[in-house]
Amino acid sequence: MVHDTARSPSVLRSTAFLRLWTATTASGIATWALPFVLGLAVLSRSLTAVELGVLLAARTAGFLAAVPVSGVLADRYARRQVVLVSGLTSALAAPVLAMSVGGSLVVAGLAAALMGAGQGACRPAFQALTAEVVAPDQRQRANAAMTLSVRVTTLVAPGLTALLALFLTTQVLLLGIGALWLVAALVPPAGTGVVAGASGSGFVADFLDGVREARRHPWFLAGLGALTAVIATGYSATGVVLPLVSRDRYGTEAVLAGALTAYTLGALAGALLIARWRPRFVGWTALFGLALYGFAPLSLLLPVHPFVVVGAYVVAGLGIELFNVPWFTATQREVEPSKLARVSSLDFLMSYGLAPVGLALIAPAISAFGAAAVLVACAVICFAAPALAALVPSSRDFAPRT
Structure with missing residues (x-):
């Protein structure tokens, strides 16, 4: 037995959800684009294959380190503020990475780690913010709409980015990724959840409470x-x-x-x-x-x-x-x-x-x-x-x- 619901698609007409959708889409494009653009830098000989591996590893390390930290912070404080800080972190790291690609590998690695941290920090905060912004009976449609944007990006973006690379340098493309993170940081709506504030427990205790x-x-x-x-x-x-x-x-x-x-x-x-x-x-x-x-x-x-x-x-x-x-x-x-x-x-x-x-x-x-x-x-x-x-x-x- 299957139920095909005909509920009103009000979530698609909600300004708050559209702002959230825009922000998550921007973060998704930026997340996907970074390894692709760095790969193009190898083709243009701005980076070597070894340097690419180092930068992608640094990005992954930043992501893994930030995810549990963000989970605790987004339950202690307003989810919107956690998204703002994580998005700004990645946005500010982008020009540093752009300037250091082909130069200092240490600086570039630190910038890539920060961008990965911003990416990792926004993920649990966005999930929690969705629950605040979207009514329970509309969340399945909202989650589907957000994953649709990710899939369309994956389908269209490689060709578009490769086309842009014919006219723009790696540095300019990285600055474009930073602009996307600015959108992710600044566009989301305020949530409706009650801010718990600091629990008085340590970080590990709060994370284990989540476990x-x-x-x-x-x-x-x-x-x-x-x-x-x-x-x-x-x-x-x-x-x-x-x-x-x-x-x-x-x-x-x-x-x-x-x-x-x-x-x-x-x-x-x-x-x-x-x-x-x-x-x-x-x-x-x-x-x-x-x-x-x-x-x-x-x-x-x-x-x-x-x-x-x-x-x-x-x-x-x-x-x-x-x-x-x-x-x-x-x-x-x-x-x-x-x-x-x-x-x-x-x-x-x-x-x-x-x-x-x-x-x-x-x-x-x-x-x-x-x-x-x-x-x-x-x-x-x-x-x-x-x-x-x-x-x-x-x-x-x-x-x-x-």
Whole structure:
């Protein structure tokens, strides 16, 4: 049984939500653009490949360090202020990075770390601010609208940025990223939540209080474990094995480009679908969508037609948004509002924070066990982890059983 809701799309006409949507979209574009622009700098010989690796590692370190700090601060103080400070941090770091690219690697690394910190700090604050700005019955549509903007950006921005790079220098493009962070910092609306202020406890105690809140929701722990497993394996297969298969098996980069484009198109379709669809068992539907990512590594295992690989990535993209939107919506609904930013920071820290570990391990694993064995393991984990999470009773609805 499926419920197709016909609720009024008032969230799309809300000035507060449109400001929030604009800010999150700007932060999403800026987050995506930084590694792409730095990659273009390698092509123009402004950076070496080693320097690019150092800057991206610094950015990731800044992100991971800032996420738990932001979660605590965004539960202590106004979420809008945390977004302002994190956005301004990245905006101010952008011109420093622009001036130091091709010069001092130490200064550039510090600037990249600050931009990563700003990126990481805004994520849990934005999640909590969404719960303040958007009414509960409109949050699924709001979350779908925000993820749609991210997917459209991923689809359109590479070509547009490459075109701009023909006329603009790396430094100017980095300044443009800083301008996007200014939008992310200054445009969001004020939230409606009550400011708790300093708790009197230390940072670690406050963060552990957020962990305890997460543990109160078995569906959250199960879903987070499944998401972390899928990202660490399925995403790693996409990042490492897909380019190799495209080059060695098919002899062209077109399969790589086609699969990544197909993934984005599938995600767009998934976001459009879940914006209006209300499954009867939303948690099981979301976990089923997450498991669909298993078809991505599975398609790389055998010498199938390239269209099969492309089709598998369409399915994987559709499935990931069938998971993401209900997952964010349920977290905003079920978690204690005063602890929402800390729980969201735990979400980002575990899932996306551990993704680099999977990327670092998959190449040695391929060398030790072979690509086929690694792909089989990735596919099995992608299918099995969500299935195991679905066995937790409260996972059926991403809510306590009543």
